[in-house]
Amino acid sequence: MTARLIVVRGNSGSGKTSVVEAIRALYGRGIAYIEQDYVRRTVFQELDELDGANIELIGLMARHALGRGFHTVIEGILPTVRYGGMLARLHREYGGHFYYLDIPFEETVRRHGTRDKATAFTAEDMAAWYRSKDLLDQPRETVIDETSSLDATVQQILDETGLRRGPAAEIQVGDDDRLTGRE
Template sequence: MTPTGSESTRLAIVRGNSGSGKSSVALAVRSHLGRTCAVAAQDVIRRTILKERDVPGGVNIGLLSTVARYALDNGFHVIVEGILHAERYGDMLAELAADHRGRTGVYYLDVSFEESLRRHEARPQSGEFGAEHMREWYRERDLLGLAGEQLIPSASSLQNTVARILAEVFEQRYEREPDPIDPVVLGSAVRE
C-alpha cells in the first residue's frame, strides 16, 4: 500500500463498455471542475501515447496508475476513465482506490450492447471500428466488486450522470438542474 493524494483530493473511476458514454461523462465533469481536475483516459494512454494493444499485463496499466497517482499527489482531483476490463485492470484500480486518502467514487455505466452500438454511430470515431470489434470488447456488467461501486443505468442522461458524480464524489452541485424525468435516484455512493 502506497498512500496517494490527500484528504482534499477526489478520485472518480468511470468504467463501461465502448460507446457507453464514459469519456463524455469524464470530460463534462472536468469541464465543470476546471483546472483542478485531471482526466487519466485509458484510450489516450494505451492507444495514443503507447500504441499498445489491450493485453494482460500491458504497460498502459502501470502508466495509467502512475499518471493518476502523480496528479493526485500534486493536488489534482482525478477521473480515471476507460473500458478498463476487470480481469486486466481490476487489481490496479482496487489498489488505487484503497491507496487514495481522499473521497473516491467508482462507477460502471451499465449500457446494453445494442445501446452502446447506437451511441457509437453518433461518435466521431464511428468509422474507425464497428459492431464486430465492439462485440469482441463488450463485457456485460464487468464489475470490479469494490465496496461502494455504483451501476449507472443507460436511462440516466449525461446531465444526470454528471450531476450525480459531482454531488457524490466532488460535493458540488451541477450548474444545470438534473433532468426531472431521469429515474436515477441520487444517493451516497462514495468511500471517505
C-alpha cells in the same frame, strides 16, 4: 478540499467520455483526466493485454496527480481482468468513487454510430470487447444505467464526490439526452 479519485468505467459507447468532459466543463480547472485509450493507444500503441504497459502507468499518473492536489478522473473500459488489481490498489491508497456505466450492447452500438470515430471500429469489434456488468470485486462501484441522463449522471457524480461546480460555463444538455455516444 482533499483531492478526490473518480473512476468512470463502462463498455465502448457507454458515454464515459461525455460524462468526464461535462464534469471538467462544470468544475473548471483542477481535475486531471487520465484516459485509458490515450495512454494505451497513443503513448504505447499497444493492444489491451493482460500485462500491458499502460496499466501501471495509469496508476502512476493517478498517484502523481492526486499527490499534486488534483482531483483525478480515470476513464476507460478498464476490463476487470486486466485493470482490477491496479484499481483496487488505488482504492486502498486513496479511497475514491467508482462508477460503472451499464448500457445494453445494442444501445452502445447505436451511440457509436453517432460519434466522430464511428468508422474507427465496427459493431463486430464492439461485440468482441463487450462485457456485460464487468463489475469490480473491490471496490464496489455505483452502477448507472441507460435511463440516467447525461446531466443527471454528472450531477450525481459531483454530488457524491463532494465536487462543486466551478466558474466554467454550463453545458447544454437537453431533457431527452441520455448518456449519449459523444464518447
